[in-house]
Structures are given as structure tokens and as C-alpha cells.
Amino acid sequence: MKEFYVSEYKYRFTKKDDKFDNSTHNFVYSTQNNNIFVLKSEDIYMENAKTLSNQPLLKDLTENLDIIKKHLGEVNDLLIRELILQDGKQTKAAVLGIDGLVNTTDSQDFIIKLMTAEFAPEHTVSADALFGFLRDSWISMLDTKQSDNFEELYDNLLTGHNILLVDGCAQLLMFDNKGFPARGVGVPNAEKTLWGPLDSFVETIRFNTALLRRRLKDPRLRFDSYKVGRMSKTDVFVAHVEGLTNPEFVRLAKERIEAIDIDTITNSYELIQLIEDKHHSLLPRLIETERPDRVMKALSEGQVAIFVDGSPYAILGPFHLTSAFSAVDDYYNHPAFATVKRLMRYIAFFSIILIPGFYIAMTNFHQNMIPTQLLITIINQRSANPFSTFVEIIIIISLFEIIREASLRKPDAIGDSMTIAASLIVGTTIVESGLVSYAAIIVGCLTTLASFMLSNSRINTAARLFKFGFMIIGATLGFYGLTLAFIILILHLTSLTSFNQAYLAPMAPFNIDDQKDQIIKASIWHMKKRPKIFGALDKIRENTSKAIGNKGGN
DSSP: OEEEEETTEEEEEOTTTOEEETTTTEEEEEOTTOOEEEEEHHHHHHHHHHHHHHOBOOSOHHHHHHHHHHHHOSOSSEEEEEEEOBSSSOOEEEEEEETTTBOHHHHIIIIIHHHTSBOOGGGOSSHHHHHHHIIIIIOOOSSEEEESBHHHHHHHHTTTEEEEEETTOSOEEEEEOBOOOOOOOOOOSSSOOSSSOOOOOOSOHHHHHHHHHHHOOOTTEEEEEEEEOTTTOEEEEEEEETTTSOHHHHHHHHHHHHTOOOSOOOSHHHHHHHHSOOOOOSSOSSEEEOOHHHHHHHHHHTOEEEEETTOSOEEEESOOGGGGGOOGGGGGSOHHHHHHHHHHHHHHHHHHHHHHHHHHHHHHHOGGGSOHHHHHHHHHHHTTOOSOHHHHHHHHHHHHHHHHHHHHHSOTTTOTHHHHHHHHHHHHHHHHTTSSOHHHHHHHHHHHHHHHHOSOHHHHHHHHHHHHHHHHHHHHHHHHHHHHHHHHHHHHHHHOEETTEETTTTTTTTOGGGTTBTTSBOOGGGOOBOOGGGTOSOOBOOOGGGSTTOOOOO
């Protein structure tokens, strides 16, 4: 007889009482009081899942193995090596692993060979004593854990651990022996640099934490571990520096991650959507990076970094809009050069949003603002065009977006020659056919080239989407509509937060102490304190001016 707790009812039934309705896929059965209940099969599945995970380990080895085989189903990658221990009592034991997830060579050399050796009699008084001896003195695996329930057994078995069961003992040992295939450390693809390091995060979370520890050799570095996803049980680590990071950021990350109730998490952006501040906005409130050096810098300033197993990106928070205009090369170049580049990125951001709408509004409503010679040229070019200025810009920008998407999806063997050829052929043909004017081509080229200047792909995408809204407003309301839309955009930016911090900080609210690494990139001599916007507990970051021979500024 089995028992299931669903809502407030306790159901008891046997196979004889079960009835399965094939049309509704529900179970129909009677209780002890002969009341008929209909229970959906998915509810029974959920309760079964809860029963499986909370079930304690049994002392009988055969029963434990039968339960494991039943719960995992008829899988062909479950490895079970049953052994007879040489302890004078012929005690049975079993070593388990998943083929492809564990290193079978290490399993053989460091577990199974030792298990088949002969034990001294004083260590085999009881099954519990034997188990303790194996755990403490016999098996030489570095990462060893002990448990007494099936939930931890499955969690560790399915993540690359060997499981050891001993007959007569309701305990199990778990040895970290991962051997699954993993991609090696590669070159950054999204955040390229001319001068910086050329390593990037990969899909294996432990490789990523090792890359970070290699750079940040501080014993205060912490990785708070969480499991997210009822089915995927994805490892999520929150990295922070204890005694430096604002505890409020760590608390917010913990609360939001623990509040997630979802079946699977497959990538870092899914996690971002679940934990970021809830605003209806195209702009990111948390940001991703594939660069270990950028994460190290963020942690040293007081931010938190979140790693998701299976994703080659780390999440940084809180995120402020001004940091989107900083590139990795800014910190590997002279401050004056970095400042010029940042100013160009700010101009590029607003150019993407405003130039197409500005051109449409000017040619439709405000022709008197165009110099006479230029106006005559534009009129002559558009005299044979069948479409309005708005449709022209839509056509040319849509073509540029298609070429951009095609260049991202094309095989690497084709190279950039296909993109260049497509741009030249399509651009020349579409002008000669009279569909668009040369002025429209110039506007499309300017906005596309400006989008390539933004180092942050999320901000880039948001700006390109805002562009279409401003184009529609420019075509209908002219400069007055564009002015109103721009004011609304600024108000929207001021309303956003990231981990409850102002999105436009340190610009709004304005903080003069943090302006040394915003639009203007000051020399490292002048950045003696950590940014106030992150509320770091340790304010001082640099005091080199005390060294003999150095003359730092204040």
C-alpha cells in the first residue's frame, strides 16, 4: 500500500484499486472511506518526486540498489560495480557512477582497487565501523562527502561523483571524480581587446572560479553556492569579497536566487531575468561579461559576480548605465586616449537613437533648417523615389540589420568577404533601382557604424530598438515629438534601479568623487578610493604616494 499527500488529502491505494483513464490521463481510485477521487497524473508525479528525494537510505545494499535503478529508470549509462570486501565477513559494497560524467580510470585506481584489498580485523567490527574506516583512512580521494538520503545521492551522482554504498550501513560516501568533456579556456569573442589578457570564461563553473582565484588571491573571496531548477539543479555561485562588498548586495542576490522556483535554468540571461529589478525596460539592469579580469576589477570595487554552471558568462551587479560605455582597453591605455574613446561611445549611443528620426523629421517637417544647396541635392536624389523618407530609412536600416544577422550566423570559413560583398552589391543596386536615395544610405551607414562602437552588446541592442521608436515619432510629430520622446527616455532612465541602486549613478544623483572613472578616465594616481556608488566597506584602494620616489596626486 502506498500513501500520497496531495493538498489536504491523504490517499492510500494499491494496484488493485488503481484505474487509469486514458482519455484524461488521470488516476481514479477510492479511499478508505470509499470516496471516489480523481487525481491528475502530474500531481502524482510531483508527489512521487518529493517522496523520492526525501527518502532516507536503507541499510540493505540490495534494496538501495533496487530503489536507485527504479528511480533512474532503465538507463544505460549508470555504472554499478558490486564488490565483496575482504574484511573476513564478506561484506557487500557497491561503487556507482554515471558513464561520461566520472573519470573511470580514477574510479578504478583510487576507489575500486582499494576496496578489493584486505582489511585488518580491528576495522571490521561492524558495518558502521567499516564504513568509518573507509571514509577516514582507506580511500584517498580529496573531495569526500557523507550523506544518508537519496536526494543528495542523486544530486551528486548526476554531477560527476562516485557513490559508495556498504551493506548494513545506512550511510553513503560521495567522491568528486568529474571526468565529463569540457571546453578549454579560449579567447574572448564578445569583449575583444588589443592589449588585455586573452583568456575567457567557459561553460564549466569550476574552471571559471579557478580563473578568478588565479587573479584575486584574497582569502576573503567567497563563493556562496545555490541550486536553481527543480529538474536541472544548476549550480549558481555568488562571488563577493567578505569585508569589502556591501552586505546589502549579497543579501539581495541570496534572497532573489532562493526565491526562484523553476524547472530548469539553461543560461545566465535566464537567471538575470529572474533576479534583476522588475522594470519594463529594454535596458539591462544586470550585465554579463566573459572576461575574468573584468570580474576581478568589479569585485575589488565592491560589486558581486554571479556564475551559472553551463554559461561562459558571469553576471555583475549592481550595474550602472555609465559603465556600459567603458571598454576593456580603457584600462590598458593612456587615460587621455581612453577618455576620447569614451566620449565617442556616448556620441555613438545617442547617434544610434536620434540620427534616423532626426533626418526623417527634418526632411518631412523642418526643411527650412537644411542648407539650401543640401536641400536641392536631397530633392534631386529623391525625385524619382516612390517611397517616403520614413519608408526609405526603414528599408535601408532593415537591410543593414539583415546583413548584421547574416554575418553572425555565417560559417567562419566564408569570412568577412561575404558581408562586404553583400553590403556593396545591395547598396549600389538599391540606389540605382531608385528605391532609396544616397542620403538614406549615409544615414543607415552612420547608425550602423555607431552601433559597432558600443562595447556592450545589451546596450547596443537596446539603442537599436529605441531607434525605431524615435523614427516613428519623427515621422509623425517632427522635432517636437522627438524632444518629448527624448525627455521621456531620460525620465525612464532616472526611474530604473539595479539592486536598488540608482541606474544613472553617479550622474544622477551626482557624485563628484566618482567622476574620475566615468566619462573622463583619470589616471590611477587620482583614483585612491573605491567608487562610493557601490558602498564598499573598505574605502581605500590605493596609497602608492607614500612609496619612496612616487609622486601621486590627491
